[in-house]
Amino acid sequence: MTAQPAAESSARKEPTVLWERAESGVVTITLNRPHRGNGVVPELVTEFLGILDELEPDRGVRAVVLTGAGKQFSAGADLVEFEHHLTHELNRTHEPYNARILLPLTQRIANSRLVFVAAVNGAATAGGLDLALACDLRIASDRARLGETYINVGMAPGNGGSWFLPRLVGSGVAAELALTGDIIDAQRALEIGLVGRVVPHEEVLPAARELAGRIAAKPWRAVEATKQALQASWQLDLGAAMKASYWTTMSLQHTDDVLEAVRARLEKREPVFNRDLGAR
Numbered sequence: 001m002t003a004q005p006a007a008e009s010s011a012r013k014e015p016t017v018l019w020e021r022a023e024s025g026v027v028t029i030t031l032n033r034p035h036r037g038n039g040v041v042p043e044l045v046t047e048f049l050g051i052l053d054e055l056e057p058d059r060g061v062r063a064v065v066l067t068g069a070g071k072q073f074s075a076g077a078d079l080v081e082f083e084h085h086l087t088h089e090l091n092r093t094h095e096p097y098n099a100r101i102l103l104p105l106t107q108r109i110a111n112s113r114l115v116f117v118a119a120v121n122g123a124a125t126a127g128g129l130d131l132a133l134a135c136d137l138r139i140a141s142d143r144a145r146l147g148e149t150y151i152n153v154g155m156a157p158g159n160g161g162s163w164f165l166p167r168l169v170g171s172g173v174a175a176e177l178a179l180t181g182d183i184i185d186a187q188r189a190l191e192i193g194l195v196g197r198v199v200p201h202e203e204v205l206p207a208a209r210e211l212a213g214r215i216a217a218k219p220w221r222a223v224e225a226t227k228q229a230l231q232a233s234w235q236l237d238l239g240a241a242m243k244a245s246y247w248t249t250m251s252l253q254h255t256d257d258v259l260e261a262v263r264a265r266l267e268k269r270e271p272v273f274n275r276d277l278g279a280r
Contacts, residue, residue, distance in 0.1 A: 016044040018069070019051050022209045025062040025216030027055060034070025039078030040127055045105050052108055059277050062220050063212035066109075066135055067119040067205060073144070074128025076159075077101065102127045102159040109134040110160070110231070113224050115215050119208035120144045120195065125183065130157070133164035136227060137211065138195040140186040141204040146194060147183035148174075167234055169193050219257035219273045 018030040029051060031038040055061045068074050077097055085097045109116055109131065116135035118124075123145045124132045132138055132146075140146070148161050156162070157178055165174035169192045177184070186198045199207045215223060225248050233241045252258060257273050264271035 015047060016041065017047040017051060019055075021061075022065065023213050023216075025060065026065065026209060026212045027061050027063075028065045028067065028205070028209065031066075031068045031074055033078075034068070034072070036078055036080070037072045037075035037123070038068040038070070038128065039075045039081070040102055040105075041078045041081050042101060045101055048105055049108060052112065052114075056113060059220065061114065062216040062223060063115045063117065064112075065117050065119050065205070065208045065212050066131070067121050067208070068128075070122070072122040072128075073118070073120045073124040074131055075123065075125055076127030076129070076149075096158065098127065098158045102130065106130055106134045106160045113227070115212070115223060115227060117208045117212045117215075119204050120146065120186075121201070121204050123147075123183075125149045126153075126155075126161075127159045130159040130161045130164065133168065134160055136230075139197045139199060139204055139208045139211065140189060140195040141201040142186050142198055143201045144186040144189070144195075144198075144204075145183050146186070146189050147181060148177045149181045149183065151179060152181040217273065219255065219261070220277065221255050222252055222257065225252060 014032070016031070016033050018032050020028050022028045029048070031044065033039060033041070033044065055064070082097050106127075116137070118132040118135040118138040120132055120138055120140040122141065122143060125145075125147045126149045129146055129148055148157055148165060150157050150161070157165070161178065162174075165177060168174075169177070173192050176182070184192075184194075186195065189195045190198045197207065229241075229245060229248060232244060236244065256275065257271075260273065260275075261271045
């Protein structure tokens with residue numbers, strides 16, 4: 001299916017974000033500023049959030065693949081716009097550039113009911129890396145380069161990196177990445193747990209879509225509950241997490257999908273999930 005621009009920007013010649021339905025339950029969202037390394041500008045955030053406003057209420061959509069057009073995933077904040085902000089806006093607004101740009105988008109991705117799979121097709125640095133970290137899963141091209149590079153421009157991680165990194169790679173490795181601003185290759189990112197898989201460059205998008213498709217085919221209530229439980233566990237001790245899971249398990253056992261799964265196992269057949277969603 002042909003990629004579609006966000007509704008808010010349908011009249012714009014070059015939309016900054018594209019989206020398309022890849023298969024049942026899966027949508028691919030593509031950052032579309034390849035001439036600027038898919039750097040984030042206000043228009044991109046507005047369009048991206050508009051797409052999520054449309055997709056999140058649609059139960060026929062259960063997983064999203066996020067990638068970048070061209071050779072990069074995202075360079076983070078667009079430096080041309082950033083320089084303009086520092087020169088012309090900062091003394092007036094007294095707000096950092098990311099206060100109205102990347103922060104809302106990073107939080108929206110992390111808190112969305114949708115499962116996000118980042119297909120890191122090239123460089124992902126600073127805020128661009130943070131967008132990938134906000135996703136639930138990450139598959140990297142063997143050409144990908146990743147770095148928490150804020151410190152190289154006199155900044156500290158500003159869009160969730162200081163929260164995501166230690167939880168993914170441990171405090172020591174996170175400190176090394178953030179304090180040096182080093183850019184690492186895909187294999188090193190795999191070794192430290194920053195990405196879950198590295199594939200040949202031409203396979204990164206198909207691999208991400210295949211993974212997203214397998215997740216979208218699972219019982220939708222269980223997928224959403226699992227995402228919530230995994231995120232909550234980062235902030236709860238074992239006892240609190242177990243208590244929360246008790247009531248989650250209780251509510252899920254009332255769903256048709258659990259009974260269908262048990263019966264399918266007993267009858268030695270494949271289960272048919274999400275019947276309440278119809279054929280979407």
